[in-house]
Amino acid sequence: MKIAENLPKxxxxxxxGLGVGALIFKAFQSDEGAQAVAVKVPSFSSEARAGEIAFxxxxxxxxxxNASGTNxxxxxxxxxxxxxxxxxxxxxxxxxxxxxxxxxxxxDMPKQPQVTPNEVASIIRYVRELQVANxxxxxxxxx
Numbered sequence: 001m002k003i004a005e006n007l008p009k010x011x012x013x014x015x016x017g018l019g020v021g022a023l024i025f026k027a028f029q030s031d032e033g034a035q036a037v038a039v040k041v042p043s044f045s046s047e048a049r050a051g052e053i054a055f056x057x058x059x060x061x062x063x064x065x066n067a068s069g070t071n072x073x074x075x076x077x078x079x080x081x082x083x084x085x086x087x088x089x090x091x092x093x094x095x096x097x098x099x100x101x102x103x104x105x106x107x108d109m110p111k112q113p114q115v116t117p118n119e120v121a122s123i124i125r126y127v128r129e130l131q132v133a134n135x136x137x138x139x140x141x142x143x
Contacts (some may be wrong), residue, residue: 036068037075042133044126051126054119058112067127074104076127077134085141088124095120 044052055067062073069075080086080103093099098111115123131137 036064036070037077039066039068039075039077039130040133041066042129044129047122048126048129051119051122051124054115055123055126058115058119059123062106062109067130073106073109077130077136079136079139081127082131082136082139083128084139088128091124091127092117092120095123 055063056065059067062070063076064070064073067076069078074080094109095112095115099109101108
């Protein structure tokens with residue numbers, strides 16, 4: 001086979017192969033949460049309203065407005081964060097110690113020393129009320 005004679009065919013096949021390869025790569029790439037999710041916003045309790053303020057000041061840059069996620073951090077209004085999988089203590093630990101990447105394709109979450117334990121409690125209340133409004137409730141975690 002002479003390459004020069006078949007170059008147009010080889011180029012077409014190569015570009016086609018690259019396109020198919022890119023589609024396959026995208027299909028297997030875990031980018032869930034890379035796009036913000038639609039979130040129903042309830043009427044909040046007073047503690048959750050305080051949590052919303054603290055969340056917007058400390059968390060929304062990565063986790064999005066209404067915990068809907070961004071390209072920098074996952075949505076917290078997602079079943080993976082239901083209280084049976086990530087209890088309230090896990091949110092306290094995340095703020096105090098940070099969290100290594102484990103569910104999502106984002107990097108590690110750095111600790112947030114500027115957020116007080118009382119603010120974390122309000123943020124948790126805010127996130128939990130958002131979750132309930134969006135049908136996310138306790139589900140026992142099992143592996």
